[in-house]
Amino acid sequence: MKVLVLAERAKAIRELCAGARGLGDVELVALTSAQVVTGVADKVFSVSLPEGVMMEDSLDTLLPLIAAEKPDAFFVEPTKRLKLLAGRLAARLGASGVTDILSVADDASVSAMYFGGLARKNVKASGPLAILYIGAGVFSDAIPSGTDTVVPVDFVAGESKVTRRSVAPIVKSGVDLTAAKRVVGIGRGLAAEADLEMINEFASVIDAEVGCTRPITEAEHWLPKETYIGVSGLILTPDVYVAIGISGQTQHTVGIDRSKTIFAINKDKNAPIFAYADYGIVADLYKVVPKLVEGLK
């Protein structure tokens, strides 16, 4: 089997190439020089994207490449830019992509989330190309390898209907929850933004990062968007996860269910979060958290 890999970030490039190696031959497409990663693929198709051109407009460059290489599967990092590019490719090819993938089998069939993790579906692409959007963690144990022959590819300009006026970096909190070994998650049980101080103190005592459920970032704006855990946010695999004031809706638990050990603090004994917890405490978080800080200091 031959797998074509397209990813924006070095970590994803290495991970997707490592996963692709488990299926067979690996060919990497690099749309920018930053995407040329060595030692991970058999071939690296290095596209010389002209200055000012958006990578999403490399459609007419990739179509002939796909036609010539005839990959059996196309592994794509699910970033916004690449979902636009590969989605447009899918339209040209008459294919559909599969997203929210949990695992990939040897025949490139996949297990993917359905209804935000409520169920899992097994899907096999029957169209012209298996376009698989694969996020961080699916192949985290695989090791990439390759002899990396770099093949330069000329950029083929298509009709451009989108012009970029400006671009600006997003100032981030600097937190990378996907790399954290310990994570504290907060939900609606937290009454006020000022109470984050107590949570932060607890997190610092156990050397953890702080994440949250969707309403905490989307409705309350208490924490940055990149700390949202769950469907369409982060899917984490930390050693320790502590859920504080989180009811445990599927939309959130899908992002934490693969944690090694889960602790939950909630005053409602019927909160679904307890079904996901190794250790649960039915108590007011405002009583428990300060005591935990005191006890663990």
Place this chain on the structure above:
Amino acid sequence: MKIVVCFKVVPDDQDISIKPDRTLDYSKARPIVSTYDLNAMEALAQFACEDGITYSALTVGAPDIDDSKMKKNVLSRGPEALYMVLDEALAGADTHQTAQVLAAAAKKIGADLIVCGDGSADVYAAQAGVQLGEILGAATVNAVSSFSLEGDRLVVERTLEDETETLQLTLPAVVSVASDIAPSRICSMKEILAAGKKPVEIWSLSDIAASVPAATLAVTDVLAPEPAPRRHEMYTDSDADIASFAKKLSEVLV
């Protein structure tokens, strides 16, 4: 200028239950508008309100999505009319199939600007809008956090993982908007009553000269996952229990 908001109708996931064999039971789940499409509807309602322009709503699906409450809900949110393409062949359609049928309907309507939501509640692929735009040969972008017209250009803000950008699109254009673009509204009684008087046009595939292409994905089974095995040790809020809970936490930290 003709403007259309596309949306998907899905079973209400709050009422989907899991059977003992871990398959899903949709029998109590009514058809509703997929959550993030409500944000797209609101974004367009605000856009149209400012400029005094009108727009319609479009969905495609199996005949069982034709639900009076769902239709009223959509029409309460601002569109002048609702178009629905209904055919049994659209049950469980993949994004390729959906986009092809949406494109045929959009052509019949003559849409210059199409707004789609972020992703659907069931598959959350965030691909139908992108594929629709490409099929129509329109300017196509996703992750849009705001949009406005400047003459015959659409100017959009796009929020990506690490950067934001301002883009200028030619028309026709298809934009897929982020779910946080606009919080969905609570409809007023006046809006709900007015919705009942708005036209709903139901089309068959032949009405829009479309056929459903062959499926490009084969779904073999859909099962609720077995939860990861957990210890389920429970504690109360007594001081002794809090101390034991803290001890368990300190044990896994080493």
